[in-house]
Amino acid sequence: MKDRIALIGLGQMGLPIATRLATAFDVVAFDISAERRELASRHAGIEATDDLIKLDSEAVIVVSLPNPAISRSVLQQLAPHLHEGATVIETSTVLPDDVREWQRMLEPSGVRVIDAAVLSGVAQMEQGKATLLVGGEDAVLADVQPVLEAIGGAGVERFGALGAGMAAKVVNNGVAHAVMVVLVEAFAMARAEGVALTDIAKMLDREDGGLQRPLNHRIMQRMAAGDFDGGMPLEAARKDSTLALAMAQRSGTPLFATQAAQTVYDIASGTGLGRKDYSAIAQLWEGWTDRGLAYGA
The missing domain is CATH 3.40.50.720 (NAD(P)-binding Rossmann-like Domain)
Structure with a gap:
């Protein structure tokens, strides 16, 4: 060189x-x-x-x-x-x-x-x-x-x-841009209910909050291990998602990404995953793509 x-x-x-x-x-x-x-x-x-x-x-x-x-x-x-x-x-x-x-x-x-x-x-x-x-x-x-x-x-x-670095970058950008939509929807809901945006931001960023918990626990512990028994039932997560949609509807807050996510929980519930941990939605993609998502799959 x-x-x-x-x-x-x-x-x-x-x-x-x-x-x-x-x-x-x-x-x-x-x-x-x-x-x-x-x-x-x-x-x-x-x-x-x-x-x-x-x-x-x-x-x-x-x-x-x-x-x-x-x-x-x-x-x-x-x-x-x-x-x-x-x-x-x-x-x-x-x-x-x-x-x-x-x-x-x-x-x-x-x-x-x-x-x-x-x-x-x-x-x-x-x-x-x-x-x-x-x-x-x-x-x-x-x-x-x-x-x-x-x-x-x-x-x-x-x-x-070769190509793996670009794949990782495209995945990262896809997540970032989708999460941006979800976050704007979340803060719009919070604003409509009179909740301070700084308080919502601190809550989401907590280890047990809505940003870190899905990645660090649901993905890296549950999905990565293929362990969907116990935990928070998918039906409970579906119920919580329904409440978010209802609250937004009452305040006149449009939701797009959150509405689309609800559809996934509806499909998962209809396929018999309701009592599994809600990370079991990963099994839908395993079926659709015929590729395992657990670590080492």
């Missing part, structure tokens, strides 16, 4: 990645925007260019682009010019299948690929407190570990084979 790193993309996340890389390496960075290149050039250790092919001699190429289509197009242009043994690190948020496609596309040139999804936000990247979620072959990851550590100042978390 050389002391100079190539970077493709100087956008909202790409520029902070470039500045992080520049703390440990010389960086040559490509972007089509003259404005973004000028911003990058203000930082010591970063050489900005509008010539994509100028990156062809670098052993490590970090990609940070807006969407999969742009990543595909840029890598297709660059592929014939890369030398054997080079490594592409995809940090853009793309699908796992996209990263595996990049590998198939670049493999004939002897170029290796890993995925290193950025879990954190722009501010955390700028502060050197970002976390990377990575996937790929052990040998490739070992070769570029110093590069990953320069980007992911808060840690580099390995998730498995």
Whole structure:
């Protein structure tokens, strides 16, 4: 691995990645925007260019682009010019299948690929407190570990084979965005009933509250072990969900995600899971996907 790193993309996340890389390496960075290149050039250790092919001699190429289509197009242009043994690190948020496609596309040139999804936000990247979620072959990851550590100042978390890091990022974002809807619904219900939002937030964040308890107990202890006996019956959870819907209806508070969740409990009850712990809704997905969800399944 050389002391100079190539970077493709100087956008909202790409520029902070470039500045992080520049703390440990010389960086040559490509972007089509003259404005973004000028911003990058203000930082010591970063050489900005509008010539994509100028990156062809670098052993490590970090990609940070807006969407999969742009990543595909840029890598297709660059592929014939890369030398054997080079490594592409995809940090853009793309699908796992996209990263595996990049590998198939670049493999004939002897170029290796890993995925290193950025879990954190722009501010955390700028502060050197970002976390990377990575996937790929052990040998490739070992070769570029110093590069990953320069980007992911808060840690580099390995998730498995190529594409696993992106899968984890997509799952995380899906959860975050769905939970955001549920939380807004919750605070709208609380506001309608005159309950202080700060009090609700503290309650939800407790170990036995509505955010942590489902993850740490229902998922990591119940579902992970396939243990659905005892606990809070699904029928009781269904009743509580019904009460939330009734309270919201009386106050005129629209619910969307909470209403959809109620449907799952209705289905589970109808399939005979009513006396199981309410984490037994996981068994619905096990049946629908024909894949076990318990640890080691």
